[in-house]
Amino acid sequence: MDDQQMNPDPLAQLCAALNDADVRILHTGDQMAPALNDWRGRFRGAALAVLQPTSTAAVARAVRACAALGLQIVPQGGNTGLCGGATPGNGQTQVVLSLSRLNRVRNVDLMGSALTVEAGCILETVQQVADDAGKLFPLSLAAEGSAQIGGVLATNAGGTAVLKYGAARDLVLGLEVVLADGTVWNGLRSLRKDNTGYDLRHLFIGSEGTLGIITAAVLKMHPKPRAVMACLVALQTPRGALDLLTRITSDLGDRLTAFEVFDAHCMELTTRHHPDLRNPFADQHAWYALVEVSETSHLVPLEHMVESTLGVAIEEGCANDIVLATSEKQRADLWKLRESISESQKREGFTLKHDISVPIAAIPEFLDTAGRELAENCPGIQIGAFGHFGDGNIHFNMRPPATSENAEEREHAIAEVVYRVATALNGSFSAEHGVGQLKTGELERFKSPEEMALFWVMKAALDPQHRLNPGKVLAS
Numbered sequence: 001m002d003d004q005q006m007n008p009d010p011l012a013q014l015c016a017a018l019n020d021a022d023v024r025i026l027h028t029g030d031q032m033a034p035a036l037n038d039w040r041g042r043f044r045g046a047a048l049a050v051l052q053p054t055s056t057a058a059v060a061r062a063v064r065a066c067a068a069l070g071l072q073i074v075p076q077g078g079n080t081g082l083c084g085g086a087t088p089g090n091g092q093t094q095v096v097l098s099l100s101r102l103n104r105v106r107n108v109d110l111m112g113s114a115l116t117v118e119a120g121c122i123l124e125t126v127q128q129v130a131d132d133a134g135k136l137f138p139l140s141l142a143a144e145g146s147a148q149i150g151g152v153l154a155t156n157a158g159g160t161a162v163l164k165y166g167a168a169r170d171l172v173l174g175l176e177v178v179l180a181d182g183t184v185w186n187g188l189r190s191l192r193k194d195n196t197g198y199d200l201r202h203l204f205i206g207s208e209g210t211l212g213i214i215t216a217a218v219l220k221m222h223p224k225p226r227a228v229m230a231c232l233v234a235l236q237t238p239r240g241a242l243d244l245l246t247r248i249t250s251d252l253g254d255r256l257t258a259f260e261v262f263d264a265h266c267m268e269l270t271t272r273h274h275p276d277l278r279n280p281f282a283d284q285h286a287w288y289a290l291v292e293v294s295e296t297s298h299l300v301p302l303e304h305m306v307e308s309t310l311g312v313a314i315e316e317g318c319a320n321d322i323v324l325a326t327s328e329k330q331r332a333d334l335w336k337l338r339e340s341i342s343e344s345q346k347r348e349g350f351t352l353k354h355d356i357s358v359p360i361a362a363i364p365e366f367l368d369t370a371g372r373e374l375a376e377n378c379p380g381i382q383i384g385a386f387g388h389f390g391d392g393n394i395h396f397n398m399r400p401p402a403t404s405e406n407a408e409e410r411e412h413a414i415a416e417v418v419y420r421v422a423t424a425l426n427g428s429f430s431a432e433h434g435v436g437q438l439k440t441g442e443l444e445r446f447k448s449p450e451e452m453a454l455f456w457v458m459k460a461a462l463d464p465q466h467r468l469n470p471g472k473v474l475a476s
């Protein structure tokens with residue numbers, strides 16, 4: 001049904017159809033404004049209304065009411081996604097369905113190390129609930145104070161501890177999902193083993209709201225570490241980072257929790273935009289690795305092992321210098337340096353962002369080749385590379401110099417170089433940020449026709465009317 005066919009006052013119709021105490025309807029410009037822009041300020045949309053249900057049953061009723069009125073639904077969590085996935089299009093036929101009021105903790109199962117939470121729970125709250133229970137929910141990212149579990153799962157978010165604990169997908173035992181026709185699928189199982197047919201939860205995780213609306217999840221908790229140590233290592237080259245990673249993995253195994261890397265430009269930017277943060281080294285270095293290790297047993301002498309490993313790394317020449325955090329405050333300060341990079345790039349101004357992954361051993365080659373080609377094609381370009389080196393994931397961000405060239409064309413040409421180099425190394429054009437509305441073209445270009453055809457089969461099976469998040473992931 002298009003605009004003309006709809007009732008001249010579709011909002012009145014929606015309000016009448018959804019006369020529901022459990023669904024708040026926001027419809028004035030001021031009320032809706034925060035939901036119509038993305039975090040980066042890159043996308044701006046319009047919507048008939050923003051719906052805020054407080055229960056799964058209310059989500060299902062809202063979905064059925066929208067379906068009856070021919071409205072499309074854009075699920076939204078904390079709205080921190082980086083690909084415009086939660087921003088509606090420009091017409092008046094879409095509503096934003098915000099999960100923020102569906103935010104109860106339903107169950108904490110200590111014996112089973114499982115946590116059942118609703119989609120609107122803020123990631124940081126979930127971490128705190130696990131912590132209060134003496135456990136760890138390890139998924140952590142710089143937007144954790146705003147990102148919601150539903151959004152985290154819908155984007156299969158990664159973050160800083162993928163190396164040890166995996167991405168969001170690896171932390172989910174069960175899901176509850178409202179389907180495009182309003183059916184509720186209750187898959188809230190906490191079983192560790194269950195080989196009974198297709199594993200539906202993995203269809204919805206990472207589907208960015210295009211196949212169903214996640215309303216609750218059973219999450220895995222892990223043992224809480226008794227000791228956590230972090231250090232910042234100054235490096236000469238990305239190859240040095242690779243050598244350091246090899247040394248640490250060989251000596252400390254899966255005690256390595258995070259191996260994050262950033263370049264000198266990111267260090268300069270972060271300390272300039274956040275005067276409370278400082279570079280702990282007296283000298284400037286080309287690269288820095290933030291390394292964190294943890295141990296759950298009190299029988300393991302972690303401190304001794306870390307000091308000896310780092311000593312060997314210096315002897316072997318893969319590390320220039322090392323600052324080991326000796327207090328919780330120092331550890332937090334080192335993390336702030338890393339976690340403030342995105343925000344600092346935002347403050348610096350418009351930044352081109354590329355979230356690529358390649359096999360870990362190929363990172364130095366990716367950085368060399370892409371950096372060289374960009375310097376040749378776009379003299380004066382300022383690259384700030386950082387990211388989850390231990391997962392093969394680099395946020396390869398940059399600011400081209402001001403020019404009279406068509407900005408959109410140049411942005412496209414730069415992305416083409418980055419994605420071509422990553423793909424040639426068997427990499428991905430989007431490691432953890434997803435596709436949203438930003439990268440639908442790349443998906444079509446870089447996925448095989450067979451894979452794209454399967455994607456469309458899934459969409460047709462679960463959302464034949466394209467009611468859920470149209471134009472996201474799959475360009476309609």
Ligand SMILES: Cc1cc2nc3c(=O)[nH]c(=O)nc-3n(C[C@H](O)[C@H](O)[C@H](O)COP(=O)(O)OP(=O)(O)OC[C@H]3O[C@@H](n4cnc5c(N)ncnc54)[C@H](O)[C@@H]3O)c2cc1C
Pocket residue numbers: 039074075076077078079080081082084085086099119140141142143146147148149150151152153154155156157158159160208209210212213214215342343432433436469472
């Ligand atoms: C400073 C900063 C740092 C970041 N760091 C990382 C990082 O390290 N790793 C990483 O992976 N990401 C990172 N991100 C991206 C972002 O935080 C994650 O993608 C996060 O998981 C999004 O959660 P959200 O609740 O904000 O989702 P939203 O932005 O609201 O939505 C994201 C997508 O999920 C869909 N969606 C939301 N909720 C639901 C639901 N309940 N059911 C179905 N679909 C839903 C939306 O339609 C949209 O397509 C970062 C973002 C920022 C701003």
